[in-house]
Amino acid sequence: EDLTIEDVTLDASQGRVTLVGVPDVPGLAASIFERVGEAGILVDMIVQSYSVEGRANLTFTVPRDDIERSLELVEAVRSEIGAGPVTSSASVAKLSVSGIGMRSHTSVAIRMFSALAAANINVEMISTSEVRVNVVVDGADGEAALAALQKEFADVQR
Amino acid sequence: EDLTIEDVTLDASQGRVTLVGVPDVPGLAASIFERVGEAGILVDMIVQSYSVEGRANLTFTVPRDDIERSLELVEAVRSEIGAGPVTSSASVAKLSVSGIGMRSHTSVAIRMFSALAAANINVEMISTSEVRVNVVVDGADGEAALAALQKEFADVQR
């Protein structure tokens, strides 16, 4: 397999907010993130998996200093849109593996999951795109996760 | 705001599979996707939002022709790992907006959500990375969603 990885990186600067049980109807993602954007908060990852029984969980990550403000904003929107509880973590670690032409290499994501599993590190969020796979783990696991992935991809890193 | 978009694209070739209620313990993402990868199925998007009450929903997209096989594989894993039901859609449409330096532009994601809301199109999945925002809508809404986004970003497309 002709696989080349550009980079394995760790971003340990963020926290996450999850809005559980957002009604799966048009317009709600816009109203949640318009509110957060208007406050000047720089959202990094936004992840929504497919809804279950008409409700979806929306998770996003922000700089750690913006967690409190994000929680206040999301709590205010929550009752307006009839969503469920809000959960958060003050500290998450985002591990990214990026490389050109990754689209044909599902194996990059699989190797990430396997390397983290072997290190007994829990995968908390996953977000893949054609050129990059992002995985979020607990903030306390960031360094160990980075080491596990650097070792896993040492043979194919440019 | 200094925003430049490279591309607004539609990929209407895929379907999605969602495994609901995966226990949030290390190693399960690896065992699910090792199975799918070994079968030679080319997974495109993998999205996992943060878990709720110790369980996470995992959604992934595959070429439409591979939906049946993916469902069989995931059903086989499901009982082994004690996960919940499996849902799927035969046809989803992935809309991608990509551009260099997007990380500081939460506004790209917000503009996507707002443009789709204005067109009354439901956002089914979201996956953002630094250089690309992917949104999945129902397969039947793909063309209308593409038109709405091309119009929204016409002023900043390279």
Ligand SMILES: C[C@@H](O)[C@H](N)C(=O)O
């Ligand atoms: C949950 C949320 O994404 C909703 N489906 C929307 O379109 O806004």
Ligand SMILES: C[C@@H](O)[C@H](N)C(=O)O
């Ligand atoms: C749900 C799944 O991602 C699990 N947390 C794992 O690490 O494999």
